[in-house]
Amino acid sequence: MKWCITGGCGFIGSSLVRRLQAVGGQQIRVIDNLSVGSREDLSQAALFMEVDAEKFPDFDAQQAPVILVVDDIRNEKVLSAAAKGADVLVHLAANTGVQPSIADPRRDCEINVIGTLNALEAARGGAAGRFVFASSGAPVAGNVPPIHEAVPPRPVAPYGASKLAGEGYCAAYFNTFGLETVSLRFGNVYGPYSSHKSSVVAKFIKTAIAGEKIEIYGDGDQTRDFIYVDDLIDALWLAATVRGIGGETFQVASGAETTINELAETMVPLLRAANMRHVEVVHGNPLRGDAKRNFADTSKISRMLGWSPKVTLKEGLENTIAWFTNN
Ligand SMILES: NC(=O)c1ccc[n+]([C@@H]2O[C@H](COP(=O)([O-])OP(=O)(O)OC[C@H]3O[C@@H](n4cnc5c(N)ncnc54)[C@H](O)[C@@H]3O)[C@@H](O)[C@H]2O)c1
CATH class of the missing domain: 3.90.25.10 (UDP-galactose 4-epimerase, domain 1)
Structure with missing residues (x-):
């Protein structure tokens, strides 16, 4: 499969790249602005080639199994170039966590809402078959747990509001444009390769x-609700590959x-x-x-x-x- 992964140098992104390398035969493009993840993080997952944003080769002409372009998801042109020809776009890049969103709600909105809209547009324009969105329990955090897909949205912090907007756009892009979007609400993810995280x-x-x-x-x-990264990657793989789940949202957590x-x-x-x-x-x-x-x-x-x-x-x-x- 041909994968475009935003935030692919981060904790979950590099873990996904590592898994795809282990599966074999996958072509991967990563777009990451290196605000948190690094080239070194990606290199621990796979050998990669870095290219300029203007010089994205076609997937068929791609010289290395993993390509990195260092750019921002708020740059819609680069994101569109990265997504062109991908079977699936996994959208992980984000302003992550509650505290940064409280410190600067506008920045949180620009990265998480406009960035997600850009990613959806890129997937639609590039005719991707599937779009997987990294959401969180935050859109429904104001409910009495256990939270699940049927409880009403009730964000507590700006981060929950911006992730909720992302879920909303995913549903709309499925219903309006037929793009097979899947939103996964991750629990609190932990595991190896998370040394830059403050969770x-x-x-x-x-x-x-x-x-x-x-x-x-x-x-x-x-x-x-703590979820080990390998279990989460299993769920990401299913969300990217199982047919007939467009427009769905799933909680991905331990349930404990x-x-x-x-x-x-x-x-x-x-x-x-x-x-x-x-x-x-x-x-x-x-x-x-x-x-x-x-x-x-x-x-x-x-x-x-x-x-x-x-x-x-x-x-x-x-x-x-x-x-x-x-x-
Ligand atoms: N880790 C968790 O416990 C958890 C829980 C719920 C949801 N999530 C979501 O999962 C996704 C991945 O989380 P993670 O733990 O791997 O985070 P992370 O910070 O390790 O990775 C995010 C990556 O995105 C990149 N990035 C950030 N802003 C960007 C931008 N504007 N343009 C391009 N790249 C940008 C960063 O450099 C980083 O490499 C995020 O969307 C996060 O909100 C994570």
Whole structure:
């Protein structure tokens, strides 16, 4: 298959590229502005060739299995050139996370809403068969969990609003133009190759490695739904390849509600076993816009795509801590 992946140098994007390389026979184009991910992150997933935005070769003339163009998804011309001839566009580039969206809601909107519109236009113009959108639980975070595809939209932070707009445009592009869009609402993704992330698992490990105290915001009773990156990539593959699911939204999460205190209780012995014997946990101030409870009901993706997570939290954390300590 021919893939165009926005944000392909990031945590999830480079993990997808790694998986596609392992599958073999896939042609991949990555567009990333390197604001977060790096060339090195992509090079750990695959050998790639970097090209100028004006010089995108046709997929058929592509000299390397993976091509990178360094540009911004707000540049619609480059995005259109990248998507031309792709079978599937996986749209991962975004202003990620709640806190950056609170710090600068306009920037969040420009990247997540206009950027997603550009990606949809690029897929439509390039006649892509499938468009997979990286959404999140944030569009429905204001509901009492478990969240699922039928609860009403109720964003808490600007990030949830911008991801909701992306879901809305995906539905509209399917209903109006017939572009097969699929929105995946990721839970809290963790795993190897996430060293640049400031999400809770990566942050706890980096803090422990630095010999500092792990800080839990507030009382630690807030809950999240943690999903291991390999399980998430399984779901991305299905969303990109299974026929007849255009216009659908799916929760992709573990279905388990875990408090941050429980996460820390699971991680501390694993960190100590990995030679971070000093590790200590403290409580700080709560964060503004932080959802109190968040976990998902994943029965729709299980029923329609036969997907369910395979990696337990403890196994996933062990793998992740091992990767961080070795790298
Ligand atoms: N990681 C999670 O827990 C999680 C949870 C829910 C949703 N998501 C969504 O999944 C997607 C991927 O997340 P991730 O964890 O891999 O994040 P990431 O930050 O590791 O990767 C995002 C990539 O997009 C690139 N990027 C950012 N803005 C860009 C722009 N304007 N133009 C071009 N490239 C740009 C960054 O350089 C980075 O390489 C995002 O859309 C995110 O909102 C992630």
